[in-house]
Amino acid sequence: MKKLNKKYIKWLVILLLLIMIILSYALNLGKIKDKTVDALAQITIPFSLIVNPKNIDEDIAPKGISLNDGDMSQKKQQAINLVSKLNDDYHNTDELSFLSNDQEKALLKKVHQKPHRYITNLTLLNFGRDTHGKYITVSCNRYDDTKNIVSYRYRLYYKNDSVTSAKYLNQKNNQYPPQYVLDNVTLGKAGVDSAQNFLQRLKTAIINSNLTATSAVDPGNFNQISINLGLDPDKSNTGLYQLAKNSNSRVSNFSVIGYQISDVPRYSRFYLKQLSKDKSYYYTLTYSRNSSRFINFQKGLISTDEQNK
Structure with missing residues (x-):
């Protein structure tokens, strides 16, 4: 009889434990749901995937060069x-x-x-x-x-x-031999050390304008951006339009791939390459050493290599 009572007591304890576990789960179920919802709400979705699901913003940019090039x-x-x-x-x-x-x-x-x-x-x-x-x-x-x-x-x-x-x-x-770098002309401020900061300003201006990807529909929309950056709008709006139209949401799919300096004209030119949908686009950012400022942002690669004087 004692053995039988012990057996019942054992099963009774197990049953009580199961009841306690079930009640505990039921009472905390609401809290568990709330925590799950909060956890899901904290998951951030990249803005670029919302704006353009086909544009996977991997920040892939072409190989560039350093602009820390000394004197x-x-x-x-x-x-x-x-x-x-x-x-x-x-x-x-x-x-x-x-x-x-x-x-x-x-x-x-x-x-x-x-x-x-x-x-x-x-x-x-x-x-x-x-x-x-x-x-x-x-x-x-x-x-x-x-x-x-x-x-x-x-x-x-x-x-x-x-x-x-x-x-x-x-x-x-x-009728004259070409010579565009002159020994007796002082180089002056080359603009190489300030190009990266200017390009960051340019990127920020495009992002803040909301004229990226499908929003960029006309070069004329970039006239004011050109003016705000100190660029010639007639020479720069088309280049900025193409850069914005083929950009990702962070305007980060391009790199500086080179620079070139001449005295005739007295320019420092910076060359950019942009990658978009397996295509490459090229741009020239021009710095005038006479006025010590960036003046043009143009499509294509513009160089004294092609100049004929």
């Missing part, structure tokens, strides 16, 4: 000294040693298609940096028995005072 006056003097050295080497050897063998043969073949043609010297068009490194752009100036001078243009990448590679760019004709 640009020294960079200019280094470029001038390098061209002077290349000219001396050419005049001493009659060889264009800064070109590869194939490049030199291709150039001389063009030069010697007719008699009385020869390369007389090299002139400096600009200097800068891109994702491949520091470079100068030079013109190999061809003379003949006419007044016409042909400019064969090359981008030369260099390290210290040695050329590491060369890239042929284009050919131009004129």
Whole structure:
């Protein structure tokens, strides 16, 4: 009988424990629901997915360059000294040693298609940096028995005072040898150290205007933004429109991929690349060293490489 009573007592205790657990759960069920709702409410959904679900805002930007590049006056003097050295080497050897063998043969073949043609010297068009490194752009100036001078243009990448590679760019004709970097002209403020801050202002202005992605419908909408940034609206509204139209919600899908400096015109130009839907878009931000301010934001890559004076 005692064993039987112990068995009942055991099952009674277990039953009481189950009843307590069930009552405890029932009494706290409301609190559990509230906590679950609060937890879900704290989950944040990226704004870009609400604005444009197809635009996954991964902040993917193309490879860019650093704009912490030191004293640009020294960079200019280094470029001038390098061209002077290349000219001396050419005049001493009659060889264009800064070109590869194939490049030199291709150039001389063009030069010697007719008699009385020869390369007389090299002139400096600009200097800068891109994702491949520091470079100068030079013109190999061809003379003949006419007044016409042909400019064969090359981008030369260099390290210290040695050329590491060369890239042929284009050919131009004129009556004067092109030279856009001048030894006797002070560089002044280059704008390189202030470009990143200006681009941040530009991004903020576009975001605050709400003229991004599908909201950007007309270049004229960017006239006031251009004016507020100190840019020429007639030259900058189309560039800003394209940048905004192809941007993500944070206007962060672009990078500075290079800069280029010349004295004629007295500009520092910054080149931007934007990635959007597997397409690339390019822009030029221009800094005037005469007025010490950014003046234009334009579509495409604008350079003295293409200038013909």
